[in-house]
Amino acid sequence: MTEQAPRRSALPVPTLIQAGVIALGIVLWMTVGKAWIIVAGIGAFVPGILRELGVMRDLDEFQREASRRAAFHAYLIGGLATVCVITGLHLTGENVKYPADVVTLLLVILWLTWLFSYLMSFWGAQTTAAAVLLAFGSFWALFAVLDGIGEGGTFVEILVGIGMHLVFVVPFVAGAYAARRWPRVTGWLLLAVSAALLVLLGRPSAQEWSTRLLTLTTLVVPLVASGVGLVRVKRRDVEEAE
């Protein structure tokens, strides 16, 4: 019997369905109304609950361990982020105009941490970074198109509006392509772009701080996490991936 080529396996079907429901929920949240995040929440958390109750038995021991390790990482990072937000609110005496944005921010941090940790158990740093960057780039591109169309105006105005938003998609797509070929260089570049975005978007503006923080988190966190993962790739890991 012939040897199969050592390629990375696809995720199991229930996991792909779960990912699809989460993606659908996020799209509905961004385009229809923020209450639709419930769909993403159902996709993110209900299968895990069903597995713990023994109703779903679709994962083998490696997948279960990867999921539990990712959950522990999400608990650590999410807990730290929550404490930081609470401390910041107490110290500044800031009134939260949109409390749902603050809670969403913490949920995004929690879920992104789980996602990165879980995927890295299967794919390693390069493939995980490329996949996550491409996914986030796609979401931002979709948001750019929908937002541009939603704002109305002439065809040229709509195109210009979409184009301005698509600028933020470039680091995601470029990073996904470069991550496989030049992981360490790409990692440092992503970290530099993240720092620039933090400075650019972190400046005080008329936008509510919680909304600005949520935008920063969904934009910068994937870039930083991918960058850190890529700069740590060892030379032998690069050779194995090729």
Place this chain on the structure above:
Amino acid sequence: MLYCVFVATNDGIRNHVRRHRRLREWTQEELGRRVGVTRQTIISIEGGKYNPSVGLALRMAVAFGVPVEELFEIDRGAGDD
């Protein structure tokens, strides 16, 4: 970010799963089917990225028809097979 540091390690265990599998001309998927895990789990075990549970190690030994000590040993710093 801290979570990028947390990856599985083999904790000083070395395995000969790939060698025994190739001797029998089994694919990774076939071995996975015989012991009740996915192909990606076999990939991770053979790559030293994951140490199986006692139950899985014993099932692999039974599938190969060898003692479990022939599949897994303490890594005393020798090279990979």
